[in-house]
Amino acid sequence: MSPTDPLAPEPVDAPIEAPLLTARGIRKSFGDVEVLKSIDLTVPRGNVVALIGPSGSGKTTVLRSLNGLEVPEAGTVEFSGGDVVDFAQAPSKRQLASLRDRSAMVFQQFNLFPHRTVLENVIEGPVQVQKRPKAEAIADARALLERVGLGAKADAYPFELSGGQQQRVGIVRALALKPQLLLFDEPTSALDPELVGDVLDVIRELAAEGWTMVLVTHELTFASHVADTIVFMDGGVVVESGPPSEVLQNPREARTKQFLHRLLDR
Amino acid sequence: MSPTDPLAPEPVDAPIEAPLLTARGIRKSFGDVEVLKSIDLTVPRGNVVALIGPSGSGKTTVLRSLNGLEVPEAGTVEFSGGDVVDFAQAPSKRQLASLRDRSAMVFQQFNLFPHRTVLENVIEGPVQVQKRPKAEAIADARALLERVGLGAKADAYPFELSGGQQQRVGIVRALALKPQLLLFDEPTSALDPELVGDVLDVIRELAAEGWTMVLVTHELTFASHVADTIVFMDGGVVVESGPPSEVLQNPREARTKQFLHRLLDR
Amino acid sequence: SPSSTSDGATSDGKLKANSLAAIQEAGVLTVGTEGTYKPFSYHEDGTGELTGYDVEIITAVADKLGVKAKFEETQWDAIFAGLEAGRFDVIANQVSINDERTAKYDFSKPYTVSPGVIVVKDDNTDITSFADLAGKTTAQSLTSNWYELAQKNGANVEAVEGWAQAVALLEQGRVDATVNDNLTFLDYEKQKGDTGLKIAAETDDPSLNAFVFTKGNTELQQAVDKALDDLRADGTLAKISDKYFGSDVTQ
Amino acid sequence: MTESLWELLLRSLLPIVGGALTGTIPLALLSFALGLVIALGVALMRLSRIRVVSGLARGYISIIRGTPLLVQLFVIFYGLPSIGIIVDPWPSAIIAFSLNVGGYAAEVIRAAILSVPKGQWEAGYTIGMSRGQTLVRVILPQAARVSVPPLSNTFISLVKDTSLASLILVTELFRQAQQIAAFSQEFMALYIEAAVVYWVICLVLSSAQSVLEKRLDRYVAH
Amino acid sequence: MTESLWELLLRSLLPIVGGALTGTIPLALLSFALGLVIALGVALMRLSRIRVVSGLARGYISIIRGTPLLVQLFVIFYGLPSIGIIVDPWPSAIIAFSLNVGGYAAEVIRAAILSVPKGQWEAGYTIGMSRGQTLVRVILPQAARVSVPPLSNTFISLVKDTSLASLILVTELFRQAQQIAAFSQEFMALYIEAAVVYWVICLVLSSAQSVLEKRLDRYVAH
Numbered sequence A, B: 001m002s003p004t005d006p007l008a009p010e011p012v013d014a015p016i017e018a019p020l021l022t023a024r025g026i027r028k029s030f031g032d033v034e035v036l037k038s039i040d041l042t043v044p045r046g047n048v049v050a051l052i053g054p055s056g057s058g059k060t061t062v063l064r065s066l067n068g069l070e071v072p073e074a075g076t077v078e079f080s081g082g083d084v085v086d087f088a089q090a091p092s093k094r095q096l097a098s099l100r101d102r103s104a105m106v107f108q109q110f111n112l113f114p115h116r117t118v119l120e121n122v123i124e125g126p127v128q129v130q131k132r133p134k135a136e137a138i139a140d141a142r143a144l145l146e147r148v149g150l151g152a153k154a155d156a157y158p159f160e161l162s163g164g165q166q167q168r169v170g171i172v173r174a175l176a177l178k179p180q181l182l183l184f185d186e187p188t189s190a191l192d193p194e195l196v197g198d199v200l201d202v203i204r205e206l207a208a209e210g211w212t213m214v215l216v217t218h219e220l221t222f223a224s225h226v227a228d229t230i231v232f233m234d235g236g237v238v239v240e241s242g243p244p245s246e247v248l249q250n251p252r253e254a255r256t257k258q259f260l261h262r263l264l265d266r
Numbered sequence C: 001s002p003s004s005t006s007d008g009a010t011s012d013g014k015l016k017a018n019s020l021a022a023i024q025e026a027g028v029l030t031v032g033t034e035g036t037y038k039p040f041s042y043h044e045d046g047t048g049e050l051t052g053y054d055v056e057i058i059t060a061v062a063d064k065l066g067v068k069a070k071f072e073e074t075q076w077d078a079i080f081a082g083l084e085a086g087r088f089d090v091i092a093n094q095v096s097i098n099d100e101r102t103a104k105y106d107f108s109k110p111y112t113v114s115p116g117v118i119v120v121k122d123d124n125t126d127i128t129s130f131a132d133l134a135g136k137t138t139a140q141s142l143t144s145n146w147y148e149l150a151q152k153n154g155a156n157v158e159a160v161e162g163w164a165q166a167v168a169l170l171e172q173g174r175v176d177a178t179v180n181d182n183l184t185f186l187d188y189e190k191q192k193g194d195t196g197l198k199i200a201a202e203t204d205d206p207s208l209n210a211f212v213f214t215k216g217n218t219e220l221q222q223a224v225d226k227a228l229d230d231l232r233a234d235g236t237l238a239k240i241s242d243k244y245f246g247s248d249v250t251q
Numbered sequence D, E: 001m002t003e004s005l006w007e008l009l010l011r012s013l014l015p016i017v018g019g020a021l022t023g024t025i026p027l028a029l030l031s032f033a034l035g036l037v038i039a040l041g042v043a044l045m046r047l048s049r050i051r052v053v054s055g056l057a058r059g060y061i062s063i064i065r066g067t068p069l070l071v072q073l074f075v076i077f078y079g080l081p082s083i084g085i086i087v088d089p090w091p092s093a094i095i096a097f098s099l100n101v102g103g104y105a106a107e108v109i110r111a112a113i114l115s116v117p118k119g120q121w122e123a124g125y126t127i128g129m130s131r132g133q134t135l136v137r138v139i140l141p142q143a144a145r146v147s148v149p150p151l152s153n154t155f156i157s158l159v160k161d162t163s164l165a166s167l168i169l170v171t172e173l174f175r176q177a178q179q180i181a182a183f184s185q186e187f188m189a190l191y192i193e194a195a196v197v198y199w200v201i202c203l204v205l206s207s208a209q210s211v212l213e214k215r216l217d218r219y220v221a222h
C-alpha cells in the first residue's frame, strides 16, 4: 500500500520535454508600488530553480503568485498539461485551486497547525482535501516522516519540536500532497544556525531524487550546489539567470556582483 | 558639552592591570536542570570576549547572570573597584542594580521601546535613571546616532526602521549609558542576512575604540576578527577558551572541533 | 383599534383576544399582578402559593364569570405594557384610579377604599398633617399615586422601589416620612410587631383601587362589575377584606 | 417575626436554588449556546469584504451593545404583539438573551479569528483547502483558545442578567428571592442570599473555564 | 390623552437627556476613572508573587464578578447603615460602580500587562530602571494599547448599568424615563426612547474609542 519510495515524486503523463511550469509577464503592485514588473520564469521538470536577490526585490511575491496566494494584475501561469491561468482575466476560484493542487509550499515560518500533532498535520491535506483513505494516508505519512528522521515524533505537537524539526514536518506536509512542484520560501532563515543543516540536507536529497522545486534562499553556497538554475532578482525584475557556474561565479551584471559581494564578504 | 568622541568608553579609575570583570563559579539551574555548572570568566579591560557554543549550552544564561537579569544559585561577580556580588548570599536589590549600572546589554530581539522615538529610546536611561540634564543627554544621543549613521532617524519610531537600524539604535541606547561593559547576545541573529553587515561594522568599530565587551555570536569569521578571547561552551561548562588563533584555528578539544565543523561546513 | 362587534369578535369574525367571549371560550381569565406586594399580591410564606387580598378577590370574580383565574407575575414596569400587549386580560394589583389612567384604560368598580397615611418614626413630632410635608423628604414608590400626593404637598420625594425600601430609609433616618396606603402599613405592623413607626396623618379623601382593562373592553368590564356587585351582595368581599384587614375596606 | 432570620434564610435556600436550577441555569445555558451560533455568524459577516454585509453586522452589534437589555426584552415580549407577533415568555427570554450574547460574543469571536496568524490561512490554502474548510478545521480551533476567557466573562454576565427575565414572566433565582423578600420584608438578607447563590454558580463556571483552558492549551508551550 | 405620543416623546427628550447629562454620564465617567485606579492596583496585586496578596485580589475579583451589581449597590446603600455607616446616594453609587469596574477591569489590565513582551521589562532593567519605573514608563503605555477595546466594553456596560443607581435614589436617564412612563403610562415608548439615548451615548463612546486606538496605534506598523 505504501509506495516503495515515499520521497520520489509522482510520475506525470505530459511529454518529458515541456517545462513543468511556465510563468509569463507577471506584474503585481501593492497600492502604488509595482513590486513585480513583468517576471518570466520557466521551470523544467525535475529542475531546481533558486531565486536570490536583495530583501524586497520580490522573490516571495513571485513564489506566492505561482500558487495563487497572491493574485497578480497581469501575466499567465501554466502547468504542463493544465489550463493557462491568465491573471489579467480575474482567474476563477477553480483556476486558483488548480494551481494549488499542483504545487505545495514550504513556508519560512513553517506555519504548521499548532493544534494538530505532527501526523495529523501531514495527513490533513491527503485526507481532507484529496479524500484519500485515512489508513493509506497515515502509512504514507509515517514513511515520509521516517525518511526525514522524525518517525518518533509522529504524535508530538509542533511546539514540542525544535525549529529544524518543525521545518522538516513542513516539508513532509508538502510532500504528502504528492505535488508536481515544491515551493520553498527561505525555508531555513527562521532557524538557529546549527539547525539549518538538517533542513538543507533534506532539500538536497529531494533534489537528488528528481523533485521539481523553486526555492528562495540566502544560502548561496547551498544554492550553488543544489540548483540547476539561479535567478537573480532586484527591484521586481529578473536581472540575470542561468546555471550557478555563471550567475554565482561569473555574474555579468554589476548589480549581481554587488549583491554577491555584500553577502559573501564578512 | 558633548564629548569629543561619543564612541569612546568612559575612563575608569582602577589600576589598568586588574581585569574589569571577574566571574567565579557561576551555577544556575532551571527547575531540575543545571544549565550552568560552575562557570569562570575573566574580562580584561578593553578586551572583547566572544562566547560561542551549541544552542542550549548556556551562553545567554551566562550573559544574563553578569548583569543580574538571571540570579544564579552560586558564584560571584566582581567589577574592578566594586563590591563582590555573591549570589550564594541572595544579593540585595542594590547589588543587582550596581551590576546593571556598570554594564549595558544589547538584545538579540533589540527590545527597543516601541512607544518611544529613537531619540527617546536613547535618552530614557541617561535622563530617567542617571538624572543627567536632558539637553546634554539629547546632544550626546544625537552625536552617537550620527556616528552609527542614524542621525536622520532620531524622530522615527522603531517600527519605521529596518532590523539592522533597530539593532544599531539598541547599541546606541546601551552606549548612551556610558557603561564599563557592553553585553551583546547574538546581536545579528534576528536580522536579515544582508543587514547583518551594518551591525557587525558598528561592533567592530567599538572594539577598535577600546570598549570592553562580552558577546555571544554565531558569526565565527567575525568573532575571529574582533575577539581577543574566544570562550567555547557546551552543556553548561566552558570547554576551552583562548585567543581565536587557538580555539578557532587549532581547537584542542574534540567537542570544539565537532562544533566548528558543523557550523562551517555548508 | 379594529372595530369590535358586541360579542367581542373582530370584523373578520375571529374572536378578539381579551374579549369576554374569548375568555369564556377559553375558560381562563389571565390576571397580571406583581406577586411581591404584600398583603395584596404575594406568596404564602414567601415561597408558597400566590395569594393576597387582590388575588382572592379576582379569583372570586373569575368564579362568578365561570372561568378560572390564571396569574402572570411581573414587575410594575411591565404590568401595563403586558395588559396592552394582550398578555393579560386584567390587572389586579391595587391600581388606584386617577386621571392619566382613566384616559388610557377602563376600570372596574373600586374594590378597595382606603385612605393614604403619612408614616413617620415614633419620635417625630414635626409632621402631623399633609401640609407639614412641605420641605420634608419622603420616600415613595415611583409608580404609586402616593408619589403624586406627597409631591403636591410640597415634599421632596425620593423614588424607591417599594414599601420595604421606603421603610428601610425611614428607619435609617434618611427620609422623614413615607406616604402609603393605610392597609400596607397595618399589614407591616401586624407582621413586625413593634416597628418604631406611627401614622402621623391620614388623607381626607380615600383612594379608590380597581381592576384595570384595556380601553374599550366594555363587555369584560361590565361582567366584572356585575360579579363584584354579586360578591358584595353575598358578603364574599367583606369576608375576604376581614380576613386580611380585620375590617371591610371594600367600600 | 416568629421565625428567626436564619430560619428564613435556610427555608429560602431551597426555592432560590430551585429558581436557579429551573430558571437561571437552563436559561443561561440555552441562550449562551444559541448566542454563540449567532455570534459566529455575525462575526463572519463583520469580517466580510462585502460592505453591506459587514455594515449589517456592525449595526446589529452596535444596537445590541448600545441599548439596555431590559429594553430589548421589553420590545420582544411586550412590543412585538403590537405587530401581531406573540411569543411565549421562555422563547422570548431565550430570543432576547441569545441575541444579546450574539452581539457581545461576535466581537470576541471576530477578534479571536483575527488573532490567528495569517500564515495559518495560507497553510490551509496551500494544502488545497477551501476558505470554509480552513475556517472550520484550522482557524476556529485556534480561535477557540483565545476566546475562552472573554467568552466566559460574557457567560458570567449573562447568568446575572437572566434575572431580568422575571420581567417577562419567567421565574428564576432572583425572582424567588424577591418573592420571599416581599413576604418577609427582609429584602437585604434575601438579596445577599441570592448573591451568594449567583456567586457559587459563577465559581463553578470559572472552574469549568479553567478546565477548558487547560484542555485547549495542551498544544501550546507553557 | 390631549397630547399625542409624539408630543409626549418630544417633551420627554429634555428630561431624559438631562438625566443623562446630570446623572448617567457624570456617574459613569467618575466611576470609570476611579474604577481604573482600583483595577490597576488589583491587577498588580493579582500579579504579585506573594500568595496572600494575589489571593486577596482573586477573591475580590471573584466576588465582584460573581454577584449582581444590584446587590452590591443595595449592600452599600441599605446594608452598611446596619453597621452604622450611612453613605449618601451619589457616593454610594460611585463606590459601588467603581468597585465593580475595578473587578472587571483588573482582569483586562492584568492580561494587558502580561501581553507586553518580557523583553520590555528586561530592557527597562538593563538601562537601570527599577521595577516601578519600568512599569510606569515602559509597560503601562504599551499595555494601554491592547486594553482599550476591552475597557471600552466595560465602559459601555457601565453606562447602561448606571440605571441601577435609580434604585438608590440617584436620578439618571432611565429613572427619568420611568418617571414619565409611570405618569403617562407609556412604558414601551419611553423605554425605547431611553434606549435610543443610551445608544447615542454608546456611539459617541465608540468613536472616542476609535480615536484613542488610532492615537495609541501611531507607533505600531499597520
Ligand SMILES: Nc1ncnc2c1ncn2[C@@H]1O[C@H](COP(=O)(O)OP(=O)(O)OP(=O)(O)O)[C@@H](O)[C@H]1O
Binding pocket: A030, A031, A035, A053, A054, A055, A056, A057, A058, A059, A060, A061, A062, B192
Ligand atoms: N502585502 C503587502 N503589502 C504591501 N507591500 C508588500 C506586501 N507584500 C510585499 N510587499 C512589498 O513588496 C516588495 C517585495 O516584497 P517580497 O516579500 O516579495 O520581497 P522579498 O524579495 O521576498 O524580500 P525578503 O528577502 O525580505 O523576503 C517589498 O517592497 C515589500 O515591502
Ligand SMILES: Nc1ncnc2c1ncn2[C@@H]1O[C@H](COP(=O)(O)OP(=O)(O)OP(=O)(O)O)[C@@H](O)[C@H]1O
Binding pocket: A192, B030, B031, B035, B053, B054, B055, B056, B057, B058, B059, B060, B061, B062
Ligand atoms: N527561563 C528558563 N526556564 C527553563 N529553562 C531555561 C530557561 N532559560 C534557559 N533555559 C534552558 O537553559 C539552557 C541554556 O539556555 P541558554 O539560553 O543559556 O542557551 P544558549 O547557549 O544561549 O542557546 P542559544 O544559542 O539557543 O541561544 C537551555 O537548555 C534552555 O532550554
Ligand SMILES: [Mg+2]
Binding pocket: A059, A060, A061
Ligand atoms: Mg521574502
Ligand SMILES: [Mg+2]
Binding pocket: B059, B060, B061
Ligand atoms: Mg542564547
